[in-house]
Amino acid sequence: MKSKSVCVLGAGLCGVSVTWQQENFGKKVHLIEASNRLGGVLQSKKENGYLLDYGANTFNLRLQETNDLLKKMGVLNHAVDANPKANKRFIVRNGKIIPLPQSIFSFLTSNFLSPIGKLRLFLEPFIAKGNFNGNESVSEFIKRRLGKEALDYCANPFIGGIYASKPESLSLAHAFPSLYEMEKNSRSIFLGLIKAKSERKNIAKSRLISFTNGMEEIVSLISSEIKSKVSMGHKVVKIEKLEMGWKISSRFKNNHLIENIYDEVVCTLPAHKLQDIEWKGLKRSENIEIISNTPDYPLNLVYLGFDREQVKKDLDGFGFLVPSKENMNILGALFSSTLFPDRAPKGKVLLTAFVGGERMSGLTELNDLQTYDLVLKDLSKLLKIDGTPDFKHIKRWKRGIPLPDNQMGIRKHAAQQLERSNPGLTFSGSHLTGVSLPNCLKAEYSNS
Secondary structure, eight states: OOOOEEEEEOOBHHHHHHHHHHHHTTOEEEEEESSSSSBTTOOEEEETTEEEESSOOOEEEEEHHHHHHHHHTTOGGGEEEOOGGGGOEEEEETTEEEEOOOSHHHHHHOOSSOHHHHHHHHTGGGSOOOOOOSOOBHHHHHHHHHOHHHIIIIIHHHHHHHHSSOTTTSBHHHHOHHHHHHHHHHSSHHHHHHHHHHHSOEEEEEEEEEETTOTTHHHHHHHHTOOSEEEESEEEEEEEEOSSSEEEEEEETTTEEEEEEESEEEEOOOGGGGGGSEEESOTTTTHHHHHHOOOOOOEEEEEEEEEGGGBOSOOOSSEEEOOGGGOOSOSEEEOHHHHSTTSSOTTEEEEEEEEETTTTGGGGGSOHHHHHHHHHHHHHHHHTBOSOOSEEEEEEESSOOOOOOTTHHHHHHHHHHHHHHSTTEEEOSHHHHOSOHHHHHTOOOOOO
């Protein structure tokens, strides 16, 4: 029996992962990427002895199925575990960095929440269930179940750290489906956590990992196991549904037109790229516009390197997050040289700060000098830094993290309608799977 041919569009983590999996199903796969590199937003760069990650900085490995998949892909034995100090996390309160509690005792003694705020957390198991209409925001959920202070000093900075967004803008059911299901099935977050601990198939001990050459290496490792044809520098300009199969038209370096026919197509392209393509013969083609209207906001990553002696605050943790109520310019910062080895030259430290996103998108319009000044102002105050950095670098993302807002359910339904109406066509990518790397790694695929 002749194996089916599959064209995978987009070579980010989703696209490369799907290619590997489809190949292992015995299909003939062709991976097409518009740029001249694999990895999408997972980009790592070495500059002046500093190792910079432009996308995700870590991979949080918890589930057994993710662990097993990374093993099969030949990735896991190359992983580098984070410094144990990375278990320590901080937030800013009243202009100072405060460690988040890591035990019941430290919870009781910590001043990250007031006594009233802590008491409100203990009342959570006694709060009635919500209405489960799927439209509740993260903000509404946290305030209802955990209280206003937990929203301001837990959820708000946490959302800023993951999505560079606001809890008011995100859908609970799509941003944090596990919390939604916990309340639905167990009535309480705390009761749900106890139940999940006994039922969920986690690895014995969760791991925070990266790779010697940065997070981009995960894509390099997976792609090295792929035997399929990979075409880079090919921009897809037209997708046509035929009576039998799909015709993909692409331009090599925006010049030579190449056309090929496949049995199936898996589209992992970013949402905003979908409307750049001419779709022909597609049923329910109006749904393309719905999917493409995924909100995102510009985000700047600012890297500063210092002599270790310049930073008086001990960088003994993962980093810190900044609640909106603190009125600072940055969303937070990572202690990058603490997290993993060889992120900075000997005797130096590397800090990675985040500016912009939905919370403060206007700040991304500042020039480089203005951006460095505002970041240094915040970091110097919080970390007691003397002097100026000897290394500076900015990565500007004009389109940042795709947000799971209250329209995400509509977009996912639109994608599912397209797939049902057009057999052989599948949509995936972080705008549909969610932005966590494990979700992208096990991106939706078909073995039909």
